[in-house]
Amino acid sequence: MAMNVHEIPAEADEVLALRLRALAHPARLAIVRALAQTGRCQCGQIVRGLTLAQSTVSQHLKVLKEAGLITGTIEGPRSCYCLDRATVQALADEVLPLLARLAAPAAEAEASETDAPGNPDPRAGALA
Amino acid sequence: MAMNVHEIPAEADEVLALRLRALAHPARLAIVRALAQTGRCQCGQIVRGLTLAQSTVSQHLKVLKEAGLITGTIEGPRSCYCLDRATVQALADEVLPLLARLAAPAAEAEASETDAPGNPDPRAGALA
DNA sequence: ATCGTTTATCGTCGATTGACGATGATTTCA
DNA sequence: TGAAATCATCGTCAATCGACGATAAACGAT
Numbered sequence: 001m002a003m004n005v006h007e008i009p010a011e012a013d014e015v016l017a018l019r020l021r022a023l024a025h026p027a028r029l030a031i032v033r034a035l036a037q038t039g040r041c042q043c044g045q046i047v048r049g050l051t052l053a054q055s056t057v058s059q060h061l062k063v064l065k066e067a068g069l070i071t072g073t074i075e076g077p078r079s080c081y082c083l084d085r086a087t088v089q090a091l092a093d094e095v096l097p098l099l100a101r102l103a104a105p106a107a108e109a110e111a112s113e114t115d116a117p118g119n120p121d122p123r124a125g126a127l128a
Numbered sequence: 129m130a131m132n133v134h135e136i137p138a139e140a141d142e143v144l145a146l147r148l149r150a151l152a153h154p155a156r157l158a159i160v161r162a163l164a165q166t167g168r169c170q171c172g173q174i175v176r177g178l179t180l181a182q183s184t185v186s187q188h189l190k191v192l193k194e195a196g197l198i199t200g201t202i203e204g205p206r207s208c209y210c211l212d213r214a215t216v217q218a219l220a221d222e223v224l225p226l227l228a229r230l231a232a233p234a235a236e237a238e239a240s241e242t243d244a245p246g247n248p249d250p251r252a253g254a255l256a
Numbered sequence: 257a258t259c260g261t262t263t264a265t266c267g268t269c270g271a272t273t274g275a276c277g278a279t280g281a282t283t284t285c286a
Numbered sequence: 287t288g289a290a291a292t293c294a295t296c297g298t299c300a301a302t303c304g305a306c307g308a309t310a311a312a313c314g315a316t
Contacts, residue, residue, distance in 0.1 A: 170262085170263095171262075171263060171264090172261090172262065172263080175263095182262085182263075182264095183263090183264080183265080183266095186263065186264055186265080187264095187265095189264095190264085190265095202263090204262090205261065205262050205263075206261085206262055206263070207262080207263060207264085
């Protein structure tokens with residue numbers, strides 16, 4: 001334990017939560033799926049594909065960008081968005097084991113590890 | 129409560145978003161992880177593990193329950209919460225392929241398709 | 257029957273979200 | 287140079303979230 005102040009464990013959960021929250025909206029799901037298909041997309045194409053105002057779509061793109069899931073580069077008068085595959089992969093590498101553990105029968109007392117991370121601490125506390 | 133009819137495509141994304149949003153909070157991540165370890169937990173144990181008020185924890189449990197990720201049964205004067213492994217598995221079965229596609233190089237035009245894989249349609253529109 | 261424990265719900269409050277229109281910046285095209 | 291197009295940002299508004307304390311409901315134990 002003795003975890004030093006270097007890595008705040010709680011911080012990891014906040015990043016994870018941030019990314020999950022970014023995906024947790026129908027419009028943003030549609031956006032990332034569209035980007036997965038086309039590879040790259042201009043903002044306008046996305047706007048035309050949805051029934052949302054341009055400014056609203058821009059906001060959603062901002063949320064996804066702040067979560068690190070996509071990158072946006074300015075190309076002339078338009079913006080080209082692209083999935084950040086590395087971040088998506090990192091998210092997958094974190095979510096998969098998590099869901100696997102949640103779906104597993106019941107870890108029960110594991111000899112190894114665990115929890116030690118011990119400090120899930122959502123807001124500050126820790127699940128003893 | 130209105131559970132749905134049968135298959136509205138947009139509805140599927142809303143359920144997915146609902147479940148992702150349920151997981152997208154540090155406190156709720158801590159709760160489901162705790163449940164994964166212990167198998168079942170009374171509300172009080174969870175409350176003591178976190179630094180949140182009892183009513184707040186109860187709210188988080190409600191969110192998770194409404195998302196179908198956990199089940200709560202009343203046992204005497206206390207409530208026993210348990211992960212709904214089936215729902216978690218279903219979520220995994222939906223999220224994993226999604227993340228895999230997002231992290232993939234770029235599907236590009238598969239056969240013909242106009243991308244119509246369906247109707248992403250977030251709020252109503254559709255990505256043409 | 258009453259008390260104490262446990263949990264859900266209610267009401268409130270501040271902060272955030274999601275939507276929109278309007279505006280402004282930037283670049284291309286005529 | 288001017289007009290049109292594209293996109294981000296700002297301000298606003300209603301709705302939701304997240305937290306809390308207080309209260310009520312259900313049950314076991316006295």
